Amino acid sequence: MNDVVIRPLRFTADVGAMRGFLETLGLAPRILGRHGSWVDLVAGDGMVALHDAESSSTGGKHGDTRLSFETHGIDRLKERLVAAGHEDATTWDEAYGRVLSVTAPGGLVIWIDERSEDLYGYKLHQTPPDPRLTVSPHLSGAVEDWKPFLEFLGVRQPVTFDQAGDFAVRLELRTTEPLADVTDRLQAAGYTAELVQGTIEITDPDGQPVRVHA
Incomplete structure (x- = not known):
């Protein structure tokens, strides 16, 4: 069984603002693209x-969230x-590495990037993320x-x-950190966040709703 990581992809007019928001939640940057575009x-x-x-x-608009994936x-x-009947599965080389595309249910074409040790000129960060946090779109x-x-x-x-x-696709996360602590941290950083019936409801810098569950 392949270990495939689902990776919501947000198109944004302000990468820095969205990065700061996600870091406040507990995510850590791993790879930075040239000129700060990724x-x-x-x-x-x-x-x-x-x-x-x-x-x-690819026509990504500000605030759009799409599905992407990563795997070895x-x-x-x-x-x-292909053996399971997905005959359109195709691989090719991109500037940042190899990619697989396939048509998913509903006719949506998804891309799966191959995890690689070659960074193709991208910058690697090794700040550890919050281990209590899970991305769950x-x-x-x-x-x-x-x-x-x-x-x-x-x-x-x-x-x-x-x-x-x-x-x-909506960005959602789960955490074992007390939600009251997460809410306080977000509010202290200036984000609109409210704890409602066991879920944090947030408006992110792109104006999109984000939820964090216990």
Whole structure:
């Protein structure tokens, strides 16, 4: 079974502001792109990536959140996908490394980056993340096939689903830290955060809703 990490990708007009917000939550930057247009941050379990919306080559708009993934050994994963009937699974080389694409349930094409020791000129940070924190995105408008598809890929992180509306990704996290402490830290840093029935509801710097669960 491949160890595939689900990595919500946020397109933003202010990478620095979103990075500061996620660091306040407890994520730590791992890889910084050239000119500050890209950064991925790690939690105790899971990742979040930030991409400058203005320089997006895929039409990413400010505030959009998409699904992306990372894993070791995309060739082996491609073989498993093709054997399971995903014949469009394709690998190729990008400027930052190798990528696998495949059509997921509902016709959405996803990209899975291959984890590599070669940083291709990117800058590596090694600040440890908060081990209590897990990235657990929420998928709206997700068809029932999404859960078994993610299990087939080897995604270990918790993902929640609902069938309402069009497909959309919302950034959500889980923590074993007391939620009152997280709320106080966010409010002290100037973020709009409220503890409501066991969940922190936050408005992030992009104006998007983010939730943190116990």
